[in-house]
């Protein structure tokens with residue numbers, strides 16, 4: 001495990017921070033850099049990375065938190081599925097406390113008697129189905145491209161095993177679509193966004209999809225992208241890359257995470273995904289609204305494993321709590337501390353919005369690691 | 378209900394300690410229960426107070442302040458690298474008593490056993506408890522056993538309670554931390570929780586991490602003898618270092634400033650936490666302590682701690698500051714700052 005120390009090494013961090021100051025501090029411009037992924041947001045707060053940056057570099061938190069972007073209506077669907085007779089809903093722990101409509105949550109449904117089990121992987125859910133042949137096991141699948149291949153493989157495994165009591169409630173969404181939505185979609189513009197000068201792309205997503213999908217943004221919108229790992233040194237190095245590109249007027253996709261990311265990604269994982277999934281015409285995101293072709297659904301040949309079709313469960317859109325600023329936060333337009341519920345009515349113990357629940361949510365990161373930055377109230 | 382036999386010979390056929398299982402008669406208060414006690418618990422805990430066979434333990438107490446504590450143990454798995462539910466139940470309560478600066482004297486032990494539990498495992502756990510108690514210099518002097526139907530408990534739950542005496546002049550309490558005091562810890566963080574999680578079904582990965590489960594009363598005795606002005610002692614169990622430091626801040630109405638680079642964490646533990654998405658500072662310990670002490674005494678206390686086998690890696694990790702918000706702040710390894718918070722939401726269940 002030596003590598004962990006290596007990438008957290010304080011000296012390297014200070015060297016990178018000095019280089020960033022050198023390049024950025026006197027350039028007379030601002031750098032608004034969006035870290036797309038909630039994992040990056042957490043790393044930035046957990047390691048106190050902002051303390052090492054000059055004041056003209058602003059990190060804007062993006063929508064890359066699968067729990068956060070799931071609209072309330074989809075969560076309501078999961079709750080309704082879980083309450084059906086004979087159903088076991090298998091879910092990641094993060095989802096259980098997300099508030100749904102009318103004060104509902106999976107946690108409350110569970111207390112009311114719904115059989116909801118926490119699992120760590122899709123394959124755990126397949127095992128659950130094998131162990132409970134009399135029950136319908138539904139896996140509540142969420143996530144960006146990192147979690148999609150395991151779900152695809154689990155569905156193929158279930159098909160191979162001839163399991164007839166396993167299905168997936170699919171909420172897999174796509175990173176490039178979300179970035180495009182932030183950059184261009186008129187609907188999102190109307191909702192209000194911020195100008196963003198460059199993007200920090202999540203390395204684990206690019207391990208699967210490669211760096212190639214970002215080339216379009218870089219070219220079309222003249223926004224530099226740095227694909228970044230999750231250790232503090234990775235993030236500082238990527239910020240330096242973006243600052244240099246902006247100073248030199250370049251807009252390219254640069255790969256900081258050469259230790260695992262290639263231009264084309266993981267071909268076998270991508271093949272597994274395209275065997276099982278196809279693009280959805282439309283998917284609603286919390287904060288970003290309806291984005292065409294921004295999510296996946298199961299192909300017709302796997303319809304038997306698609307919980308939405310199997311149980312004929314309709315999507316009923318629903319608004320979350322009015323005062324909750326999650327939607328604006330997910331667009332990068334507001335910060336958690338702009339929400340008047342932050343740290344008062346809304347804390348990790350009593351979350352009112354998804355951004356406070358998820359271990360990748362911006363509100364949770366601010367509260368857990370950064371609330372001392374707030375002037376005392 | 379006592380766990381010592383009232384009569385000497387109750388059954389001619391001894392318990393099958395190889396393949397036998399606990400059944401409902403073992404908790405029914407009859408002969409089968411007496412046999413369980415006589416053949417498993419009494420030899421394991423063997424001591425003169427228990428041997429008198431009363432429903433309660435009677436003993437003389439020294440003059441002065443006594444402390445009492447109790448804890449339930451539901452850890453799963455029952456046997457884990459570095460210990461088992463029996464040794465853990467002794468260490469946990471001995472440590473809770475010792476964190477007042479007290480010398481722990483006596484323990485009670487209660488067992489809730491699920492029907493069908495292997496007698497061999499029960500014996501192994503009882504022996505482990507007895508050994509842990511002897512090693513800590515305490516005696517299990519009274520106890521109770523209940524058997525519940527299959528499915529009404531998960532194999533075995535243990536409760537222990539303990540009492541001890543506080544040496545005169547020692548006044549240790551979570552509300553006594555003052556700005557300027559130093560914060561010391563006795564060793565590496567996160568070992569117990571990670572050892573347990575590594576052995577959990579579904580979370581299995583290769584690791585050499587063993588639980589740090591141990592009785593800390595020996596270390597505490599040395600510390601208190603050398604530096605009686607210690608203000609706070611706490612063992613960072615559930616919720617880890619982060620939760621315990623936050624508790625102290627709230628009790629004392631102060632803040633803390635820590636140095637991340639000073640907090641010792643084994644590389645294996647750090648790696649496992651990375652895989653599991655955990656922060657080692659939130660992970661439980663069962664053989665470590667935190668001490669808050671006036672700064673002037675910190676160096677001397679550290680020397681005393683390091684001289685004890687359970688304090689070899691003792692180190693100073695930060696100091697107490699005045700802070701109405703009662704934040705635990707930490708300078709990160711790379712030179713930033715963050716809060717060290719209680720862990721919200723689902724902690725990994727049943728680690729102790």
Ligand code: SF4
Nearest residue numbers: 324325339346353363
């Ligand atoms: S603090 Fe709570 S209510 Fe406010 S935006 Fe964040 S999650 Fe929503």
